[in-house]
Amino acid sequence: MHDISLAFLWHHHQPYYPDEPSDEHPMPWVRLHGTRDYWGMGMLLKRFPQLHATINLLPSLLRQIIAYTEPTGLLNVTIDGRWTFFEWIQAGRYTCRGPRGAMAMACEEPIAECHFGFDLRRLYLRLDASAGRFCGCFGETDRLRIFFFQPEGFELTVHRLDAGRPACHWTGRRRGGRAADVEAAAGRTFELAVPFRDLGVSTGEPIHFFVELSTRRTTVQRIPAEGAIETAVPSPDFEMRMWHV
Known part of the structure; x- marks a missing residue:
């Protein structure tokens, strides 16, 4: 019988919206932090191809993708x-x-x-x-x-x-x-x-x-x-x- 290793990861970011009057992003660390983490997830899968990953996108992001061409x-x-x-x-x-x-x-x-x-x-x-x-x-x-x-x-x-x-x-x-x-x-x-x-x-x-x-x-x-x-x-x-x- 083989051992099964199972890990649950919960990862969440605040929505990343600009300040409307200035079109500036007051907290750029949010996007930078998210980019680093998602890049890290991809590199982890590259190192361990036997891992299976499910990545869920927020409904708010999906709405923006669908609504805009x-x-x-x-x-x-x-x-x-x-x-x-x-x-x-x-x-x-x-x-x-x-x-x-x-x-x-x-x-x-x-x-x-x-x-x-x-x-x-x-x-x-x-x-x-x-x-x-x-x-x-x-x-x-x-x-x-x-x-x-x-x-x-x-x-x-x-x-x-x-x-x-x-x-x-x-x-x-x-x-x-x-x-x-x-x-x-x-x-x-x-x-x-x-x-x-x-x-x-x-x-x-x-x-x-x-x-x-x-x-x-x-x-x-x-x-x-x-x-x-x-x-x-x-x-x-x-x-x-x-x-x-």
């Missing part, structure tokens, strides 16, 4: 509030999830999905309403604000979401006034195009942002619920580098 190609979008399948097929997507809890689940969020991407000149954003046509779901008092962590200090406010051509203004500390070169349209969906030159960014530089929907100065929804959507200004060979069979 990144752009896979350059977009060719007409800003008219009427999206077509091929216009946005290579865009990134964030599927909005409501707060946890049975009571919260009964309240559907106004915006169901956020699509984002770019061509070589502009950042594109598309928002789909949860209940029908976008321009029929929002009124004169509703606002969209796009806050940029990177490049820092930029904020774009979109007014009159019930109009076919909503008004856009720069309201951050880095730039103010009418956003003349920003295109926006509301119809079946909401579409927005922001020139990279308006943000002062060039090839390879990061763009981190989140979207806030508010009515009468009260925040109704934040997209994403935590952290930011992260992308970067593409290079001319972006599609070649992303291509795969």
